[in-house]
Amino acid sequence: MASDSSKDSVGGGEPPVPLDDLPALPQYAIAPISTFTFDDKLRSQVMIPKVTDKVIAYNPTYDELTRPFVGPANPKGDVSLKRKNVLTGYAEEQAYNDAVFRVQHKTFQAMGYTRDPSLHTKEFGPYAGDVEKAEKNNGRDILDVRASKAQQQELKRKRQKQGDAGELDGDNAYRGPWAAYTNPNESSSSSSEEYSEDEQEEEVAPVTPEAVAKGPRVPAAQTEKTQFHGSSLYDYLGRTYMHVPQDLDINLDRDPGEHDCFIPKRRIHSWAGHKNGVSALRFFPRSGHLLLSSGMDAKVRLWDCYHGRELLRSYSGHSKAVKDICFTNDGRKFLSASFDTQIKLWDTETGQCISRFTTRSMPNCVKFNPEADKQDQFVVGTSDKKIVQFDVNSGAVVQEYNHHLSGVNTITFVDENRRFMTTSDDKSIRVWEWQINVPIKYIADPQQQSMPAVALHPHGKYVAAQSMDNQILVFGATDRFRQNRKKVFKGNNCAGYAIQVNFSADGQFLMSGDSGGYACFWDWKSTQMKSKFKAHEKALTCIAPHPQETSKVATAGLDGKINYWD
Structure with missing residues (x-):
């Protein structure tokens, strides 16, 4: 019996070692654990979404709808499980009328920030532009922010006089709402003149009924002058420069466009x-x-x-x-x-x-x-x-x-x-x-x-x-x-x-x-x-x-x- 067992061994040498006596090998994770099971190949293929699909081909279970996301974190935040309606993702319609847009556009031009037009923002949600200034102003737009009385007086002090409505030229010409401002960066303390309430009242020039009746003043007619600079006013036949020259190699009396x-x-x-x-x-x-x-x-x-x-x-x-x-x-x-x-x-x-x-x-x-x-x-x-x-x-x-x-x-x-x-x-x-x-x-x-x-x-x-x-x-x-x-x-x-x-x-x-x-x-x-x-x-x-x-x-x-x- 001993000789028979030796013949059955591999290579005719020593008998094989039992499996229980072999040393344990290290285990390696070849693939990450997935939440999907592919026991049913047909069902797994049906679950794969397509960009052009508009109808769900099967009834998903609650576990499938609420399954956690597996893989690296999305830098854009949470992603909805909604199907794509465009090639690059899902686009939602936003309600942003023209009046609100104009207000927010002017707010951005004047103050440097504007409200995010997304539907997902809260009442005082994120802003675009200067976020710190937006938080400081509590998100107020251009309609809600008004200059203080001191700031208004400061602006009036730096503005030119509006002038007389009856004057068109000169130092006292009417400028109206187009009156320019001086350098706004100059300090108000550099001015030696004090700004009193009387001067504030004199900013707007009074418009008298006489000035309205005669309308804007037309500037006085300038003295028209003319000067001849040519070598000779008349030619040898007594003709001026108005005469069309005939001593050229081209006929200037033909109809334009014939050549x-x-x-x-x-x-x-x-x-x-x-x-x-x-x-x-x-x-x-x-x-x-x-x-x-x-x-x-x-x-x-x-x-x-x-x-x-x-x-x-x-x-x-x-x-x-x-x-x-x-x-x-x-x-x-x-x-x-x-x-x-x-x-x-x-x-x-x-x-x-x-x-x-x-x-x-x-x-x-x-x-x-x-x-x-x-x-x-x-x-x-x-x-x-x-x-x-x-x-x-x-x-x-x-x-x-x-x-x-x-x-x-x-x-x-x-x-x-x-x-x-x-x-x-x-x-x-x-x-x-x-x-x-x-x-x-x-x-x-x-x-x-x-x-x-x-x-x-x-x-x-x-x-x-x-x-x-x-x-x-x-x-x-x-x-x-x-x-x-x-x-x-x-x-x-x-x-x-x-x-x-x-x-x-x-x-x-x-x-x-x-x-x-x-x-x-x-x-x-x-x-x-x-x-x-x-x-x-x-x-x-x-x-x-x-x-x-x-x-x-x-x-x-x-x-x-x-x-x-x-």
């Missing part, structure tokens, strides 16, 4: 004479042998584009910067609109001021009616939301168009001059019939911005508008005044500046400026930018193509220079 235009490449001349920038450039109608410019130095200047290319005449008569200028169809007269609320009609040849007009508010743009039989009437867009129509012969106001909600920026005659389009700071476009003060078309969009410059295409079917969101938009100029969303021109930075936009004489190229001093040219059909070059050291605000030349363009900017390109 193909090209993009300029080099600067051929530069005029310097304006101080503090140029506000507008206008070539002489049809021929373009003269260039009229207005500047922030309250002067209008006339330049020669051929022969000597010299300064011919300057027109002085405004006390503040000139905002806009406009020729008549024959170019013998022009209008100038200034920040001093005055609109003046000048004789281009003699420099005499023919008439003076005023709207008692600042004019932003001025435009003659292009029709030949209506050259005695013009319209002015003002800062007080009105378009005023004047008669040159009588000087009286013929019509007022007052449906805009803010200052009027541009006026453009369209549809064979039977109608005109206006843009405003209220971010809308309105179309008017001539002498009818009710707009026939109102164009507005929530994403639309203010448009301070508009140009009519030479074919008369479209207008291009420089928008404050760094793009040029195109609108129809016929019966269907709609935006052409297929034509949007981008690539120039114009936000914050009223940069002029214009077309070449044949309508092939669209041109505009840039706040960095660049001149930009786009192809009208493809909306692609064809050229962009540095033209001025400061912002380029004016660009005007020559009506007869193929590639000559005049540019001007805030540096006060006028550059001529070819």
Whole structure:
């Protein structure tokens, strides 16, 4: 029996050791303990949620609904067991009306904190922004926080006098609610004057019935002056600079747009004479042998584009910067609109001021009616939301168009001059019939911005508008005044500046400026930018193509220079 047992042993050696006598091996946790049991494979697959599921495929037990979370802690806090309704999680609708939002927005701007709009916050829940200041103010918003009486007196002490309601200029000019403050960081103890109750009562200037009856005072008319700067006023035949030159290798009497235009490449001349920038450039109608410019130095200047290319005449008569200028169809007269609320009609040849007009508010743009039989009437867009129509012969106001909600920026005659389009700071476009003060078309969009410059295409079917969101938009100029969303021109930075936009004489190229001093040219059909070059050291605000030349363009900017390109 012993021999048989030895034969059954492994390798024929010693008998095997019993299992109970083996040493104990260490135990390792290969996987964490899970709360799920996978005995039923089919049921475990049904329990796996899907993003697209909207119906529960089984009845979960109470233990499954209340099971604890297993795994690392969520840094975002507790997570709801609700099913996902979006790919990234669960989104809940929040009730936050416009009035509450405006209050909280103003609270954040003024005090640096705002209430968390989440539905899960308590009555005095968490805040966004300066939490310490929010806790210090006990969560009060801008409507609940009022300055103390001492703080109000301190602010009044540092504010300028509101002035007299009958004064428009001078030290005692009416400022009203626009009265500025001195440096708020200055200590009130630095002032040697004591602030008494009598001075507090004198902060608001009394408005007498006489001042109300006579209205705001119009500044006295400036003494108009003119000076001829050219080498000779008359040529050998006794003709002035108004005569279109005939000794050139180009015919200046043809209709503009009959030739193909090209993009300029080099600067051929530069005029310097304006101080503090140029506000507008206008070539002489049809021929373009003269260039009229207005500047922030309250002067209008006339330049020669051929022969000597010299300064011919300057027109002085405004006390503040000139905002806009406009020729008549024959170019013998022009209008100038200034920040001093005055609109003046000048004789281009003699420099005499023919008439003076005023709207008692600042004019932003001025435009003659292009029709030949209506050259005695013009319209002015003002800062007080009105378009005023004047008669040159009588000087009286013929019509007022007052449906805009803010200052009027541009006026453009369209549809064979039977109608005109206006843009405003209220971010809308309105179309008017001539002498009818009710707009026939109102164009507005929530994403639309203010448009301070508009140009009519030479074919008369479209207008291009420089928008404050760094793009040029195109609108129809016929019966269907709609935006052409297929034509949007981008690539120039114009936000914050009223940069002029214009077309070449044949309508092939669209041109505009840039706040960095660049001149930009786009192809009208493809909306692609064809050229962009540095033209001025400061912002380029004016660009005007020559009506007869193929590639000559005049540019001007805030540096006060006028550059001529070819």
